[in-house]
Amino acid sequence: MREVAVVAFAQAPIVRRETERNEVEILLPVVRDAVERSGIPKSEIGFTVSGSCDYLAGQPFAFVMALDTIGAWPPVRESHVEMDGAWALYEAWVRLQHGDVDSALVYAFGKSSLGDVGEVLALQLDPYYLAPLWPDPVSLAALQARAWLEADGHSEREMAQVAARSRASARNNPNAQLAGDFDIDDLLAEPYLVSPLRRHDCPPISDGAAAVVLAAGDLARRVCQQPAWIRGIDHRIEAQALGARDLTVSSSTALAAEKAGVASGPVDIAELHAPFTHQELILRGALGLDGETQVNPSGGALAAHPLMVAGLTRIGEAAQRIMDGVAGRAVAHATSGPCLQQNLVCVLEAE
Amino acid sequence: MSERVYGIKTPIRLEYTYIAGRARSAFLRALAERRLVGERCPQCRRVYLPPTGACPTCGLPTEERVEVSPKGTVTTFCVVNLPFYGQRIQPPYVCASVKLDGADTTLFHLIQDVPAGEVRMGMRVEAVWRPDEEMEASAETIRYFRPTGEPDAPIGLDGEGG
Numbered sequence: 001m002r003e004v005a006v007v008a009f010a011q012a013p014i015v016r017r018e019t020e021r022n023e024v025e026i027l028l029p030v031v032r033d034a035v036e037r038s039g040i041p042k043s044e045i046g047f048t049v050s051g052s053c054d055y056l057a058g059q060p061f062a063f064v065m066a067l068d069t070i071g072a073w074p075p076v077r078e079s080h081v082e083m084d085g086a087w088a089l090y091e092a093w094v095r096l097q098h099g100d101v102d103s104a105l106v107y108a109f110g111k112s113s114l115g116d117v118g119e120v121l122a123l124q125l126d127p128y129y130l131a132p133l134w135p136d137p138v139s140l141a142a143l144q145a146r147a148w149l150e151a152d153g154h155s156e157r158e159m160a161q162v163a164a165r166s167r168a169s170a171r172n173n174p175n176a177q178l179a180g181d182f183d184i185d186d187l188l189a190e191p192y193l194v195s196p197l198r199r200h201d202c203p204p205i206s207d208g209a210a211a212v213v214l215a216a217g218d219l220a221r222r223v224c225q226q227p228a229w230i231r232g233i234d235h236r237i238e239a240q241a242l243g244a245r246d247l248t249v250s251s252s253t254a255l256a257a258e259k260a261g262v263a264s265g266p267v268d269i270a271e272l273h274a275p276f277t278h279q280e281l282i283l284r285g286a287l288g289l290d291g292e293t294q295v296n297p298s299g300g301a302l303a304a305h306p307l308m309v310a311g312l313t314r315i316g317e318a319a320q321r322i323m324d325g326v327a328g329r330a331v332a333h334a335t336s337g338p339c340l341q342q343n344l345v346c347v348l349e350a351e
Numbered sequence: 352m353s354e355r356v357y358g359i360k361t362p363i364r365l366e367y368t369y370i371a372g373r374a375r376s377a378f379l380r381a382l383a384e385r386r387l388v389g390e391r392c393p394q395c396r397r398v399y400l401p402p403t404g405a406c407p408t409c410g411l412p413t414e415e416r417v418e419v420s421p422k423g424t425v426t427t428f429c430v431v432n433l434p435f436y437g438q439r440i441q442p443p444y445v446c447a448s449v450k451l452d453g454a455d456t457t458l459f460h461l462i463q464d465v466p467a468g469e470v471r472m473g474m475r476v477e478a479v480w481r482p483d484e485e486m487e488a489s490a491e492t493i494r495y496f497r498p499t500g501e502p503d504a505p506i507g508l509d510g511e512g513g
Contacts, residue, residue, distance in 0.1 A: 025405075067407065071407065071410025071411070073409075115368075
């Protein structure tokens with residue numbers, strides 16, 4: 001495998017609702033920031049790929065507008081995934097394996113505030129038997145949480161602890177949407193939103209954007225003092241029918257983690273894309289993380305959850321800590337679909 | 352024999368709030384005042400109308416606002432002869448790209464007050480606005496473009512001598 005590293009990461013401050021700026025205007029400074037940090041002239045970046053969803057924007061081919069942010073002239077090599085930007089990064093990594101280009105720009109953007117995000121996400125479900133019932137993502141996650149609580153004797157207190165820890169960590173993240181100190185008993189005294197989930201168990205609705213620059217081999221070493229090398233990356237998906245899956249575990253994450261080589265060394269930090277508190281606990285199990293690993297130092301998806309962006313942000317946040325010398329080995333995870341249906345695992349290491 | 356199910360109906364309707372953004376908001380607000388406001392790229396100096404907030408060539412934010420003329424030149428056009436669902440104008444009618452004087456990109460709009468067969472590339476046209484009481488922040492504030500009667504202009508977009 002060709003060595004590929006994250007050499008730059010940038011993100012927009014994540015907010016509940018961007019009323020002034022459209023997607024392109026949010027993305028412009030983020031892309032510019034990432035490219036400048038990379039030290040690679042924009043004209044020399046070999047490949048560009050983005051992740052977004054037209055259903056969020058409510059416009060067909062909304063992602064094409066975002067090309068204005070990169071200055072596609074002379075024409076550039078470009079691609080797009082109708083997925084979280086983490087999968088765009090995977091495509092960029094594959095593209096860099098070809099060997100003919102040495103760098104790639106990956107960006108993601110999403111404004112969940114433009115429509116009813118619960119209705120929008122219902123449309124990713126099976127269109128014949130499930131989508132016509134319009135189940136919202138919180139209700140589906142609650143089904144999973146209930147199954148998980150009952151299966152292994154877990155408690156809602158464990159879930160509240162995840163929320164409190166995430167939001168406490170988010171105090172150090174200037175781009176987070178929700179941050180602060182919360183008392184576990186106070187959280188547990190709150191009413192249910194969809195039992196067994198309380199508001200703190202759920203992600204905020206967010207608008208945002210993020211960008212990552214990848215570079216291969218010598219170029220990465222030349223432009224970045226401490227590149228975050230991608231040592232393993234893999235993604236797996238489970239059946240579409242919720243009833244065909246064991247929702248209490250994440251077998252796709254476990255398989256992706258095995259293929260990416262998570263267990264071949266200690267994990268200093270893990271950035272997990274767990275929109276719901278119980279999902280972080282399921283993912284820890286699937287990834288085989290122990291108490292030595294600091295989980296979601298950024299605050300994770302419970303502190304800011306721009307759809308299509310939150311997964312790429314996990315890779316960026318993990319990579320940034322390696323580039324900053326805070327961590328030597330990190331795991332980043334991204335998810336897509338209801339109840340952790342599809343999962344990507346990325347292992348990042350310092351030199 | 353049980354009857355086969357050949358189809359089911361699952362109506363879907365989603366509602367969205369459109370956020371025009373900084374540049375398009377300024378463009379739309381100016382339309383309500385019978386003005387056409389584009390934005391200039393700080394690097395290549397092209398004036399984009401309608402503006403998107405970014406120069407797609409340079410990948411830079413465009414912040415300098417530039418008012419352009421309501422008069423321009425037809426750079427290309429087509430004659431719509433096909434009826435289709437939701438059509439509001441009786442065919443045949445002409446849709447055209449109009450390069451307004453002072454802009455470097457073209458605006459898509461209708462050409463009327465002229466037989467379809469007389470519309471041509473290079474034809475000089477001007478905006479026909481809605482009456483004052485119907486002005487609003489909408490592309491439909493311009494009803495259509497009509498010929499000015501000026502001599503035809505040379506055609507050419509940016510970099511082609513236009």
